[in-house]
Amino acid sequence: MTKTTNQKAWYFVVPVVGLVAFNALIPLMTVVNYSVQETFGDNVFFWEGVKWFEEVLKSERFHASFLRQLAFTGMILAIEVPLGIGVALSMPRKGPWVSVCLVLMALPLLIPWNVVGAMWNIFALPDIGLLGRGINALGIDYNFTQQPVAAWMTTVLMDVWHWTSLVVLLAYAGLCSIPDAYYQAAKIDGASAWSVFRRIQLPKLKRVLTIAILLRFMDSFMIYTEPFVLTGGGPGNTTTFLSIDLVKIALGQFDLGPAAAMSLIYFLAVLLVCWIFYTLMMRNEEQ
Amino acid sequence: MAKISLEKVKHSYLAQPAEPEDYALKQIDAEWQDGGAYALLGPSGCGKTTLLNIISGLLVPSLGRVLFNDTDVTKIPTTDRHIAQVFQFPVVYDTMSVFDNLAFPLRNRGIAEAKVQERVQEIAGMLDLEHSLRRRASGLTVDGKQKISLGRGLVRDDVNVIMFDEPLTVIDPHLKWQLRSKLKELHKRLGLTMIYVTHDQTEALTFADQVVVMYDGTVVQAGTPVELFEHPNHTFVGHFIGSPGMNILPCEVENGTVRCAGHTVQTASSGRPRADARKTEIGVRPEFVRFDDHGFPVEIVKVDDLGRYRIVEVRYADQRVKMIVNEDLAIPSETPRISFDPAATRIYADGWVVN
Structure with a gap:
C-alpha cells in the first residue's frame, strides 16, 4: 500500500503558529535581541556578545535576589504543601458542608494580586492594621515596614493565605478520587491511620501534588505584584525578589541589556527546575 | 474459621426508615457453616454488597445481630473481625513491592519477620506469584493485582471468612476461568469459609456448594445449585437461574x-x-x-x-x-x-x- 502524501493539512496550523509567534516567539526574540546588544535609543544597536550575561551572573546583586527568591519559594512550598494536604484531609467528603468548605477555600483565589497586597499592607500596618496592632498589643515589637524579619514573615503569611487554597483544592480532588475499596481494604489489613496516609493517600495524590508543586513553584518564583504592593521590596532590599529586581533594572535604571540577559537566565532557571522536578516525579510512572 | 450466623438483620441507609421500601436489606436470617463455599447471587441493587459489608463490619446493620461462632460481632470493628475481602477492582498498595503487599496485613499486626517471610513465601507459591515478589505491585496485570488482593487475605492464618465482591468483573474472560479454578482449589486445600458475591449465575453455580439468591433486599432461596434449578421457591429464582x-x-x-x-x-x-x-x-x-x-x-x-x-x-x-x-x-x-x-x-x- 502506498501512502498518499498531502502536505496541505499544514495550512490548518498556520493560525496557531501566527498566534504563538505574536504572543511568545516575537517578544522572546526581542528580549534575546536586547540581551546581546547595547542601545542608546533611536534604534541604534551595538553588538556586545555575552557581556551582559557575564555581568549578571557575576553580579552580587543578582546573587542576593536569586537567593532571596529561592528562600522565599522554599519557605512557601514547605508551608503550603503540607498545610494544603492537611486541610484537604480534614475537609468533609460528603454532606452539606462540602460546598461551604469549597467556596471558603476558593475565595482567596478569586482576589486580584494587587488587592491582596493592599489588603495585607493595611492589615499588617503597626499603627492602624488589625494584625499589626494586635501583635504589638501582645507586647511584641512588630513593624514590617522597618524590620526585615517582620517583612519576610508578613510576605510569606500573605502568600500562604492567598495560595494554600490551590493546594487544598487539588489535593481534595485527588483524595475524592480514591475509591472506597482502598480504605476498606486498609481496615481489613489492620492498617493504622498513618499507614493509610503513607501507603494509599500519598501515592494516589502524587500526580495532583506534582501539578500543585509545579504551579506553586512557578507562581512564587515569578511573584511580583503582592510583595511589591506590600513592602515595595523593602525594608532596604530585604524583600526584593527576582522579578522586583528585574523591573528595577529594566524600567527603573533602563539598563535594557542586563535586564534582558537577566530575564533569560531567570526564564531558563524556572524551566530547568520544572523539568528536573517533573522528570524526577514521573520516573517511576508506568506506561 | 467460623460459622457465621445472621439474626434478623435489617439495614437501611436512611436515618429514619419507615416503609419497608426504605430498607436495603429487609430481613435476613442465615447460617453459614464453617468451611463452606457460599455464593450470594442476585441482580445489581438487591442488597448483596450491603450484606457483605455487614458481615465484614464495614457497615453496622440498623437492626439484628451478626454472630461468628456464636459470638456477637455486630459492633466489632472490621480490623478485629479477622476477615478478608477481595473487591471488584483490585486493591494494591502501589508503592510497595508484591512481597510487601502480601506482608502488609501481617506486619500491621506485629508478627515476627521470620514468620512473615515464611507465610508470604507459602502464599505466593499457592498463587503463582513467587517470581514477581520483588516487583512493584503497580506494574502487575489486573489478574496479578487481584491475586495480591486475595493473597493479603490468605496470609493471615486467623481469618474467619474470605469474602469476594464480584472479584472477576475486571478480569479477561480466559483468565477468569483460571482464577475461578484457583479459588475453588484454594477452598479445597485450606478449608476456609468463603462467600462469593456475584450477579453471574455461572460463577455462582460453579463456585459454591450453597447458593443464596437475593432479590430486593431479601433472601428468596438458599440451596445447592441442583435445588435451585429443580425446585425454585420463587419465580425470581426460576427466572434468574437457568438459561x-x-x-x-x-x-x-x-x-x-x-x-x-x-x-x-x-x-x-x-x-x-x-x-x-x-x-x-x-x-x-x-x-x-x-x-x-x-x-x-x-x-x-x-x-x-x-x-x-x-x-x-x-x-x-x-x-x-x-x-x-x-x-x-x-x-x-x-x-x-x-x-x-x-x-x-x-x-x-x-x-x-x-x-
Missing part, C-alpha cells in the same frame, strides 16, 4: 383445577394458593416443556439452534413459552401441541411457590 429462565404463565385456580389460558394443567403443587393471593402463576422450566400430541395447540414463533439443542418459542393465546428441544427430536411442522411435565410444574402465588 433460558423458567416460563412463568398467569393461571386461574378454580375448585382445585389449574387453568392456564383455558387449558387444564397438571402440577406438582398439591396445595392451593390462599384466596387473597393477588397473582397466581405456574412456573415450568423450558427443559420440562415438550411436544405432545395430547397437549394443547400452539403456534411456533421462533427456533434458535444452539447445536446440541434448540430453543423453541411457541405461542398460545397471548402467552409465549420457551422450550428446549434436543437436536434428535423433530419439531412438528403442522398443528404442534405441547404439554408441561406435571412433576416439574408448580403454582406460584404472589411469586412464592405453593407446595
